[in-house]
Amino acid sequence: MGLGSDMYRQQILDHYKNPRNYGELEDPTFSHTGENPTCGDTIRIDIVLADDEETIERVAFSGDGCAISQASASLLTEQLRGMTLTELHELDRDDVIDMLGVEISPMRVKCAVLAEKVAQDGAKIHTGEFEIDTTQTE
Amino acid sequence: MKASTTDPLDTERIRADFPVLQREIDGTQLVYLDNAATSQTPEPVIDTIAEYYRTYNANVHRGLHQLSQEASVAYEEAHDRVAEFIGASGGREEIVFTKNTTEAMNLVAYAWGLAELGPGDEIVLTQMEHHSSLVTWQQIGKKTGAEVNYIRIDEDGYLDMDHARELITDDTAMVSVAHVSNTLGTVNPVADLADVAHDHGAYIFVDGAQSVPHQPVDVEAIDADFFAFSGHKMCGPTGVGVLYGKRELLESMQPYLYGGSMVRKVTYEETTFEELPWKFEGGTPVISQGIALAAACDYLDEIGLERIQRHEHALAQYAYDRLTEFDDITVYGPPGDDRGGLVSFNLDSVHAHDLSSILNDHAVAIRAGDHCTQPLHDTLGTAASARASFYLYNTREEIDSLIEGIDDARTLFA
Numbered sequence: 276m277g278l279g280s281d282m283y284r285q286q287i288l289d290h291y292k293n294p295r296n297y298g299e300l301e302d303p304t305f306s307h308t309g310e311n312p313t314c315g316d317t318i319r320i321d322i323v324l325a326d327d328e329e330t331i332e333r334v335a336f337s338g339d340g341c342a343i344s345q346a347s348a349s350l351l352t353e354q355l356r357g358m359t360l361t362e363l364h365e366l367d368r369d370d371v372i373d374m375l376g377v378e379i380s381p382m383r384v385k386c387a388v389l390a391e392k393v394a395q396d397g398a399k400i401h402t403g404e405f406e407i408d409t410t411q412t413e
Numbered sequence: 414m415k416a417s418t419t420d421p422l423d424t425e426r427i428r429a430d431f432p433v434l435q436r437e438i439d440g441t442q443l444v445y446l447d448n449a450a451t452s453q454t455p456e457p458v459i460d461t462i463a464e465y466y467r468t469y470n471a472n473v474h475r476g477l478h479q480l481s482q483e484a485s486v487a488y489e490e491a492h493d494r495v496a497e498f499i500g501a502s503g504g505r506e507e508i509v510f511t512k513n514t515t516e517a518m519n520l521v522a523y524a525w526g527l528a529e530l531g532p533g534d535e536i537v538l539t540q541m542e543h544h545s546s547l548v549t550w551q552q553i554g555k556k557t558g559a560e561v562n563y564i565r566i567d568e569d570g571y572l573d574m575d576h577a578r579e580l581i582t583d584d585t586a587m588v589s590v591a592h593v594s595n596t597l598g599t600v601n602p603v604a605d606l607a608d609v610a611h612d613h614g615a616y617i618f619v620d621g622a623q624s625v626p627h628q629p630v631d632v633e634a635i636d637a638d639f640f641a642f643s644g645h646k647m648c649g650p651t652g653v654g655v656l657y658g659k660r661e662l663l664e665s666m667q668p669y670l671y672g673g674s675m676v677r678k679v680t681y682e683e684t685t686f687e688e689l690p691w692k693f694e695g696g697t698p699v700i701s702q703g704i705a706l707a708a709a710c711d712y713l714d715e716i717g718l719e720r721i722q723r724h725e726h727a728l729a730q731y732a733y734d735r736l737t738e739f740d741d742i743t744v745y746g747p748p749g750d751d752r753g754g755l756v757s758f759n760l761d762s763v764h765a766h767d768l769s770s771i772l773n774d775h776a777v778a779i780r781a782g783d784h785c786t787q788p789l790h791d792t793l794g795t796a797a798s799a800r801a802s803f804y805l806y807n808t809r810e811e812i813d814s815l816i817e818g819i820d821d822a823r824t825l826f827a
């Protein structure tokens with residue numbers, strides 16, 4: 276079997292069907308949204324920081340889209356709790372793909388990295404590093 | 414001997430002409446159902462390209478040597494062949510080779526639109542336009558101040574012709590419509606729309622990217638002012654498209670690309686331009702691709718476009734019937750038997766991209782996404798859809814493979 280069904284191993288299907296940390300947080304320190312315009316994947320991530328303004332205390336995501344984008348978001352939220360913003364910014368696409376534990380076909384990488392990019396952009400907007408409305412991955 | 418127009422296609426023989434159809438994907442025979450995106454290429458077309466590079470590759474219109482003469486004659490005659498293929502009685506002078514449909518659209522938008530349009534003018538499109546026409550005219554509207562309006566589609570994916578007659582007025586300068594929708598499969602009444610446009614003194618640009626490959630087309634019977642299509646969707650190579658324009662219109666327009674090949678006399682101050690169609694083909698043109706496109710016309714004519722149309726029609730109907738058997742599948746576009754050879758759909762529980770990835774395991778190639786019709790998808794209430802599109806070499810068994818793959822995806826995601 277090719278890349279396709281390998282891509283849909285149990286873990287991804289499980290996170291897609293039963294997303295972890297799904298929903299919206301009440302008073303998030305920051306909240307950010309992103310999309311893949313061509314796929315129609317959307318992800319919103321809400322984060323509450325600890326008093327140190329650096330450690331991620333609580334995180335939730337909501338959204339809509341393909342299994343890869345939604346499962347990545349679910350998996351990411353599990354990792355983010357307890358992480359610092361510095362650690363968040365150190366994550367790259369390989370970390371996300373490792374987290375998914377499957378090979379992602381080149382055309383689908385943008386689905387896989389959407390949640391990570393939303394979290395990173397959200398943090399940067401929060402710390403005033405830059406200003407955008409929505410994140411897009413292409 | 415040429416078959417009669419009603420004989421069914423001998424798909425087994427036709428498939429033998431397309432080497433890529435022998436391919437296997439991880440040991441499974443390829444099922445290629447993405448023909449609306451690009452079609453596969455038969456041996457005679459591949460041979461034409463190879464023969465050009467092997468025996469007479471040279472620049473055209475320029476050299477006096479033997480190779481250049483051979484290349485020039487073949488390239489120029491390719492325009493005549495394409496003219497004949499779509500019923501343009503003006504011959505080569507009405508046929509401009511471009512890169513693709515998109516460039517043909519932009520050529521008219523820039524060379525005609527920028528010069529002629531202004532505030533108070535209106536451009537009428539349809540809700541089902543491909544981005545190649547929608548984005549182009551939308552942006553030309555912004556540049557010129559012309560207003561862009563969209564003819565509505567009804568629930569079944571047909572154009573609302575009453576709305577068309579409302580929108581097309583004496584202020585309308587251009588009506589630009591897809592002949593066949595690449596998403597819905599709707600075959601639009603372009604000759605009727607041409608009448609309405611002409612009654613109001615407007616021009617009509619027909620986007621034939623999804624019609625010319627699949628059915629006999631006569632641009633003069635439609636009375637299109639402009640008409641465009643792409644070689645790569647009709648058994649031809651990538652890199653060549655066609656703009657047909659009525660001769661007097663093309664004559665009245667300024668060039669789009671300036672440079673070599675399109676000029677007669679050049680001084681430091683002034684330039685006079687070549688005659689049609691070369692005035693619109695600045696620089697070294699798409700020589701091998703143009704010649705190969707003529708070979709694609711020969712190939713399709715040899716088999717017969719009526720027969721191809723019937724064949725695809727039967728396949729699309731079969732696919733439509735099989736897909737609509739399932740309650741969890743939404744099929745878009747006309748329910749009747751008057752659709753082009755493609756079917757777009759969604760499986761409720763599985764995103765189109767996931768479906769396409771899973772179908773790839775069954776070696777089934779379909780398109781998943783917005784098919785370059787994002788606003789239409791918004792109208793349909795979905796971000797993406799899956800699309801199976803058929804051509805002369807496809808079979809019912811291949812549609813059965815598609816359905817099996819869909820079953821598999823449904824089970825996986827259950």
Ligand SMILES: Cc1ncc(COP(=O)(O)O)c(C=O)c1O
Pocket residue numbers: 449450513514515516543545546591593594595620622623643654785
């Ligand atoms: C209806 C329609 N118009 C225009 C195009 C654009 O064709 P191209 O990408 O070859 O310019 C396509 C195909 O993608 C199409 O289906």
